[in-house]
Amino acid sequence: MRVTIYEVGPRDGLQNESVTLPVEVKREFIRRLAEAGLTTIEATSFVHPKWVPQLADAAELLADMPREPGVRYPVLVPNERGLDRALEHGVTDIAIFGSATESFAQRNLNRTLESQFEMFAPVVERALAGGMRVRAYVSMCFGDPWEGPVAPEQVVRVGRRLLDLGCYQLSLGDTIGVGTPGHVDALLDAFEVAGVGPDRLAVHFHDTYGQALANTLAALRRGITVVDASTGGIGGCPYAKSATGNLATEDLVWMLDGLGVETGVDVRSLVATSRWLADLLGRPSPSRVVQALSKEA
Known part of the structure; x- marks a missing residue:
């Protein structure tokens, strides 16, 4: 079995950090991730700088970003203005970011649950016409800080509509981290x-x-082969204060290595990168594998 790790550190990871890194550091971060064997690295976002100031340098980053053969560098695109900028910079892979709940749609997208699709439809249509691949995120798939538990059927309704627009893949987000393996099974049952x-x-x-990790293992046993993760476990969600860090890529790779699952990723190379990044961010990495292997060094 082989699992593809969709690395979100440079985008979803850095967007919620208080320390804004220089663009040359971000380029080096991305270069190191590719060197470690990651083949999908979400580079940045064209969200308005007012909302995510840490990624205000997206155009500058992409203009001179190292690109390795065989590695994809998707970019998050919130709307048609963001798509225009992505097209200008030769981006081949984009992602859109939808919500499974009314409350988060209004807070994160300034849209209703229904009207978010009116925003996404022209983005996806134009992107596909331009030869791009389009991925869709769905946030709040297991719980919402304003609405509580989210019914699997509600997530499926939103997810199906995004796939029907032409997205090749749907990433199911446990934005505030309340899901359990039982919730994962119930949601995948509903999609089935x-x-x-x-x-x-x-x-x-x-x-x-x-x-x-437990949720990831439950998903793998149901046939999921693409897992999002963030090197060092950095990140969260600037619009959901109860959201803590992403699943750490090192912790994921350590588990998959132990299961005999192929990823092509060198965990010790990632640990070195996370230690380097943690020094720049001024705080230790929350990844347990980074902590453990750092003690051995």
């Missing part, structure tokens, strides 16, 4: 009933309650 198999799905877990 709706005719959406694991080949169209990815998972994106946060470790707020220490369940990210």
Whole structure:
């Protein structure tokens, strides 16, 4: 079995850090991730700098970003203005970011749950016409800080509509980290009933309650082969204050290595990168594997 790690550190990871890194450091971060064997690295976002100031240098980053053969560098695009900028910079892979709940759609997108699709439809249509691949994130798939538990059927309704727009993959986000393996099974059951198999799905877990690895293992046993993770476990969500760090890529790779699952990623190379990044951010990495291997060094 082989699992593809969708590395989100340079985008989802850095967007919630208080320390804004220089663009040359971000380029070096991305270069190191590719060197460690990651083949999908979400580089940045064209969200308005007012909302995510840490990624205000997206155009500058992409203008002179190292690109390795065989590595994809997707960019998050919130709307048509963001798509215009992505097209200007020769981006080949983009992601859109939807919500499974009304409350988060209004807070994060300034849209209703229904009207978010009106925003996404022209983005996806134009991107596909331009030869791009489009991925869709769905946030708040397991719980919402304003609405509480989220019904699997509600997530499926949103997810199906995003896939029907033409997105090749749907990433199911546990934005505030409240999910458990039982929740994962229930959600994947609901997608199966709706005719959406694991080949169209990815998972994106946060470790707020220490369940990210357990949830990932539950998803893998259901046939999921794409897992989002952030090197060093950095990141969160600037619009959901209860969200803590992403699943650490090192912790994921350590588990997958132990299971005999191929990733092509060198965990010790990632640990070295996380230690380097932690020094720049001024705080230790929350990744347990980074902490453990750093003690050995």
